Amino acid sequence: MRVAIVGAGIAGLACADRLHETGHNITLFDKARGAGGRMSTRRVTTPSGHMAYDHGATHFTARSLEFRSLVDLWHAQGLVAPWPVAGVHAWVGTPSMNAPIRAQANAHDVWWSSPVTALTRDGQDWWVHIEAVRHGPFEAAVVAIPAEQAAPLLSLHDFDMARAAMSVRSHPCWSAMYLFAKPIVTLPDFIRGVGPISYAVRNSAKPARAPGETWVVQSDWAWSEQHLTRDPARVCDLLLSALGEAGGTAMPEPLHADAHRWLFSQPSGREPELLWNDALRLGACGDWLSHGFVEYAWQSGSALGRAIAR
Numbered sequence: 598m599r600v601a602i603v604g605a606g607i608a609g610l611a612c613a614d615r616l617h618e619t620g621h622n623i624t625l626f627d628k629a630r631g632a633g634g635r636m637s638t639r640r641v642t643t644p645s646g647h648m649a650y651d652h653g654a655t656h657f658t659a660r661s662l663e664f665r666s667l668v669d670l671w672h673a674q675g676l677v678a679p680w681p682v683a684g685v686h687a688w689v690g691t692p693s694m695n696a697p698i699r700a701q702a703n704a705h706d707v708w709w710s711s712p713v714t715a716l717t718r719d720g721q722d723w724w725v726h727i728e729a730v731r732h733g734p735f736e737a738a739v740v741a742i743p744a745e746q747a748a749p750l751l752s753l754h755d756f757d758m759a760r761a762a763m764s765v766r767s768h769p770c771w772s773a774m775y776l777f778a779k780p781i782v783t784l785p786d787f788i789r790g791v792g793p794i795s796y797a798v799r800n801s802a803k804p805a806r807a808p809g810e811t812w813v814v815q816s817d818w819a820w821s822e823q824h825l826t827r828d829p830a831r832v833c834d835l836l837l838s839a840l841g842e843a844g845g846t847a848m849p850e851p852l853h854a855d856a857h858r859w860l861f862s863q864p865s866g867r868e869p870e871l872l873w874n875d876a877l878r879l880g881a882c883g884d885w886l887s888h889g890f891v892e893y894a895w896q897s898g899s900a901l902g903r904a905i906a907r
């Protein structure tokens with residue numbers, strides 16, 4: 598089958614891997630310019646040179662046997678490394694969080710900068726709409742994007758799938774990024790759940806990072822909701838103060854600061870691991886069909902790929 602997958606995050610790529618293994622022909626479409634999804638890395642030019650911040654998932658776990666064996670393979674290829682500071686099962690991409698996603702994407706035909714506005718069906722054929730142009734035909738279509746973005750694509754075709762997507766609510770998260778002139782020796786590398794902070798991470802302390810004292814500070818869901826419409830500069834100020842308070846230390850002026858607002862960072866609400874309509878050959882996968890974590894997003898995509906192949 599020719600299969601179109603909307604979304605080249607870890608779920609869409611896991612689905613593509615399983616389908617490719619069983620001889621199907623896959624094309625992925627992603628609205629972003631490059632690989633990562635919510636495991637993205639922000640690259641910026643600062644007065645001290647080029648810096649990279651893991652401003653989405655700060656780390657991920659690998660507990661299940663199947664995901665663990667893939668992560669071990671990535672480890673052997675230098676794409677990930679354990680980061681015990683964040684927990685016994687914690688891993689990070691190397692030299693940046695999106696490294697394993699980029700490697701997975703390189704193995705497939707991925708169309709970047711391709712925001713899909715609709716999926717339509719013409720007889721048995723699926724067509725993927727990007728701006729005013731339709732691409733296809735495909736014999737099956739998979740939607741591997743956050744629930745809120747999946748709902749409109751699904752609603753034209755399968756009301757139950759659309760309803761499942763509509764019942765999920767993803768939480769926002771502000772992710773602030775800072776570069777400092779010198780190491781802040783009074784802070785630990787990893788802080789979890791203090792005040793409005795969900796995670797504060799010394800990004801530069803992760804394995805294989807470039808020099809430069811970089812930090813990523815992420816606010817919890819309640820704080821993020823409350824400050825949803827604040828401007829990024831103000832968010833940077835507030836989260837910098839929160840970091841200082843969390844560590845009981847006075848924070849220096851950063852050399853560079855920016856903040857990214859994730860509107861759909863992690864979903865709450867649990868549906869079955871995957872959705873597949875065999876009559877229409879339409880499916881959905883992603884963390885919203887399991888739990889809002891990398892490992893579960895991968896499991897959902899992998900399970901859908903297997904279900905389609907069956």
Ligand SMILES: Cc1cc2nc3c(=O)[nH]c(=O)nc-3n(C[C@H](O)[C@H](O)[C@H](O)COP(=O)(O)OP(=O)(O)OC[C@H]3O[C@@H](n4cnc5c(N)ncnc54)[C@H](O)[C@@H]3O)c2cc1C
Pocket residue numbers: 603604605606607608609626627628629633634635636652653654655656657658711712713714741742743746770772815859861862863882883884885888889890891892894
């Ligand atoms: C701030 C933050 C912190 C997190 N912390 C952790 C953590 O510590 N540990 C952990 O395990 N997980 C964490 N997560 C969650 C984890 O990143 C996600 O669960 C996982 O990456 C989801 O993968 P996915 O493939 O389902 O979705 P995504 O990674 O979101 O991939 C979906 C892809 O679809 C694309 N897309 C969306 N709409 C369209 C469209 N209309 N057309 C084309 N393409 C489209 C997007 O560009 C994206 O590349 C965090 C997430 C965020 C944002």
